[in-house]
Amino acid sequence: MAAQVAGFDDLNETTDDTHIIKKKNGIRKKCGGFQGMGLSFPVLKGIQKRGYKLPTPIQRKTIPLIMEGRDVVAMARTGSGKTACFLIPLFEKLKARVPKSGARALILSPTRELALQTLKFVKELGRFTGLHAVNVLGGDSMDNQFSAIHGNPDIIVATPGRFMHICVEMELKLHSMEFVVFDEADRLFEMGFGEQLHDIVSRLPERRQTLLFSATLPKVLVDFAKAGLSDPVLIRLDVESKLPEQLKLAFVCCRSEDKSAALLCLLKHVIRPESLIVIFAATKHHVEYLHMLLDKVGITNTYIYSNLDPSARKINAAKFRTGKVSVLLVTDVAARGIDIPELDIVINYNFPAKSKLFVHRVGRCARAGRSGIAYSLVANDEFAYLLDLHLFLGRPFNALQTEAASKDDDFPDGVIGRIPEVLLDEEHSELKVWHETENDLANMKKVCANAYRQYIRSRPGASVESVKRVKGINPNSFAIHPVFLVQDASQSSSSDILEKMKNYRPNGTVFEIGQSSRSRAYTVMKSTRAKHRSLIVNHKRKLEDKEKENLISRSSERKSMMASNDDDIADTFHNIIAPKKRKHDSQTVRKEKKRKVLVDEMHYIPYTAPDHHTEQGFSVNNFELEASKAKLDLTADSEETLRQQQKLKHWDRKKKKMVAVNMDKKVKKIRDESGAWIPATYKSKRYAQWKERMKVEEDFAADSEDDGDDDHGDQKRNQLRGLKTYPNTHWGRHNKKVENKVKSELKRPDQILKARIEQEKKKRKQRRKCKRSKRKK
Known part of the structure; x- marks a missing residue:
């Protein structure tokens, strides 16, 4: 009998309550479901109502550790159930609602869509626990967020920028926080929330449990975990570089100017009309252009990008989730964390520059055991990134050279092909008519072209090796992709004729075609060709030999065999030698340093003295330091010099451009998540105005730090924490x-x-009635 791995029970065992809870001979039956984790009845009922039966591997590993109170850093691929990993223990820890204690759990998400999705998941999974959760998102009304926090919620789901603004504005102490979760932590740092995260952590109490869920583990995240977590446990099951097994990839090569036609070919001839599709584009201008194009075709669609109004983003996402539209056009704002269970297909209109971003994009489908397909349109300038992706995934570069090879399988995974010219020409002619008749569509196309030029400037470059290898690839030699193969004989014959016309190369050059045989250019080119005939024949022969070698090498590839498991390896090989871990003791480090230093200490004269930093620290009047701090500010005394002073600019290292010099530092402002300009200190008078308007008597942020640990101090803290709403x-x-x-x-x-005053008004009214009644009589 094979040994069981800790945390991974038998998946084939049933999860029915009658079979799990019953006892045989006084021994409880083992189970691999949520019932064996010791969860309370309200939490378990919410899990069952949500439809979960068996925990995923990452859930089996993380939930018991979190229940023990350990700080956890978990890494797993998308769609593996990371959200339930921290919500189930969170419900079990908080137990029930405590209205007077304040917020006890904080979940930070990088985008508002992911935060809204998490809040929805909290309400569905924890509806029987009675816990109250609120959202604090950029772009929403701050007054509503003030009142929501004054209601003492148990769980706060927030984005870092707005939550930091609320903390500074309301002077929140966050002493009651017991549970903190950083969801998609690497994305939080990529979006520039590092400063806000460090500030939020400094406000949290030391006795807290911190969870960090991420796809990758960059150095910034490791340093953050080292500073903000106490003795964390790293769980690294299947990292984000792996794709789901149920996901199939299809790469379609085309020219950059043919991408719109290629997209319409996919939507019309390949993809089923009832499928739910997400299309990723490079910029918001591409999203708007494709939205206009699909509306013209008659395909129901909606769109999401970062500059869109928050309420519009919420409405458009709800339209797609409910199935009112079949296509969702997005930028990379929806590349991570968004969960759409019924999503079938992902299309990369613009191929991503980073391989990890590709994995995040296509990971939106084929989640939780469902199957999915990811189509990618690859232009000539994106082939280097395609090679980088294959190196990143460890897959062979499988480019079809003949149609016979492509007809062997209906949908081979990871195949690179092209679109038939017949289909492209049909869509091209239709698009040309639309662009000529409709000015809005033509103008939007020009805007997209300009935006793509700017996008290319900011796009990171591919690896040098991939750029070199791309030069030897000829996309025109690729065969038609299997998804575009048609069975109609007339279409196939016309496509064959077009292929022959496309591949036809006449012997004559441009200097000879259309010229008379007596012209000088004709005679010179004819004599030159006759002179170098042998070189031309040899070159053509080499090209044919290379193509034959490529076909032979592809045909002789080994078929994929079933992988062996750990039990088979352990039964066969008793002694397994694994690579030793690198030692980081002081002796090895000293040896490495001695090997690297190649300086003759006897005769080498350094630029500075060995005790240079010590002397600089002890010096009282250091001329170099004082001179670096010295500056001369001149105030303009005329209208012309004032105008010139306003035009002064300096080089900003972060923005990589010249920016205007702000002479008055006190009025420095920054943009918040909703796009509004606020003071750089996050401090404004909005909360004080709200308190005055809502007649709030006590300060929510006041917390008694001087009280002792006795019962009276705890009672006073609870009174100060709670607020009359x-x-x-x-x-x-x-x-x-x-x-x-x-x-x-x-x-x-x-x-x-x-x-x-009211009594006097009533008396006057009564007197008037009496006088009227007397007059009538």
Whole structure:
């Protein structure tokens, strides 16, 4: 019987409650489901209602460790159930709602779409626990977020920029936080939230549990984990460089100006109309252009990009999830973390420059055991990135050379081919008519061309080796991709004729065609060709031999065999030698340093003294240091010099461009996540204005740090943490007024004055009624 690996139970065992919970001979039956993790009934009921039966490998490993209270850094590929890894232990730790204790869990997400998805998941999975969760997102109303936090939620799902703004504005202490999660942590640092994350961590209490979920593990993330986590456990099951087994890849090569026609060929002739499709484009201008194009074709679609209004992004995402539209056009803002369960197909309109980004894009489909297809349109300037991707994935570069090879399989995975010219010509003619008749579409195409030039400037370059290898690849020699093979004889014959015309190369040159045989150019080229005939024949023969060698090498490739498992290897080989880990002791480091240093210490004269830094630290009046700090500020004294001073610019290292010099540093402002300009310190008067408008009496941020650990101190902290909230509904305000009338026995002077004025009004009204009744009589 094979030995079981810790954390990985038998997947074939049933998860029915009657078979799992029953006992045989006093021994409880082992199970590989969530029932064997010791979860409480409300959490387990939410899991079952959500439809989960068996935990994924990453869930089996992380959930028991998180339940023990350990800090965890988990790495797994997309679609492996990372969100449930931290939500299930979070519900088990928080147990039930505690209205007066304040927020006890914080989940930070890189984008608002991922945060909204996480909040939806929290409500579905934890609906039987009674825990209250809120969102704090950039672009939403800050007043609503103030009132939401004043309601003392148990869980806060936020984006770092807006949450940091709220913390500074409300002066939150976050002393009640017990559980902190950084979802897609590498993406958080890639988007430039590093400063906000460090500031948020500094506000959190030391006694907290921190979880960090990421696809990759860059150095910045390792340093952050070292500083913010206490003795973390690294779980690295299957990293993001692997693709799901149910995902099939198809690479279609075409010219960059043919991409729109190639996309229409895919949507019309290959993909089924009822499929849900996500199309990734390079810029927002490409998204808008494709939106106009698909509307013209009659394909229902919507779009999402970063500059779109938050409410519009939410509405468009809901349209696609509910199936009202079949195509979603997005930029890389939706490349990570977004979960669309019914997604069938992903199309890369612009091939990504980074291989990891490709994995994130295509990982939106084929999630949780479903199958999916990823089509990629590859232009001539993107072939180097395609080679980098194959090296990154460890796959062979499988480019079809003949149609016979492509007809062997209906859909071979990872094949590189092209589109038939007949289909491209049909779409080209239709697109040409549209661009000539509609000015909006033609203008949008020009905008896309300009945007793509700017995109190429910011796009990182491919590896040098891939750029060299691309020069030896001829995309015109690729065969038609199997997905475009048609069975109609007339279309196949016309495509064959076009292929022959395309591959036809006349012997004559441009100097000879259309010229008379007596012209000087004709005679010179004819004599030169006769002179070098042997070289031309040898060159053609070499090209034919190379093509034959490539075909032979591809045909002689070994077929993929079934991989062996660890048990088979252990039964066959008793002694297994693995590469030893590199030692990092002080002796080896000293040896390496001695080998690297090739300086003759006897005769070498350094530029600075050995104790240069020590002397500089002890010096009182260092001329070099004082001179570097010295500056001369001249204030303009005329209108012309003032105008010139406003035009002063300096080189910004971060932005890599010349920026205007801000003479008044006190008025420095930055953009928040919603695009609004706010002070650089995040401090404005919006919270104070909101408190005054909502009649909030106590400060939510006040927290008693001087109180002791006795019961009286805890009671005082809870009173200070909780806040009198003002209801937003009509009946809520009415009930609040009734409650205040019952509680308050003594009235304030303004209340007494108001009551007297109302009484006088009633008396006057009554007198008028009496006079009217007397006149009528």
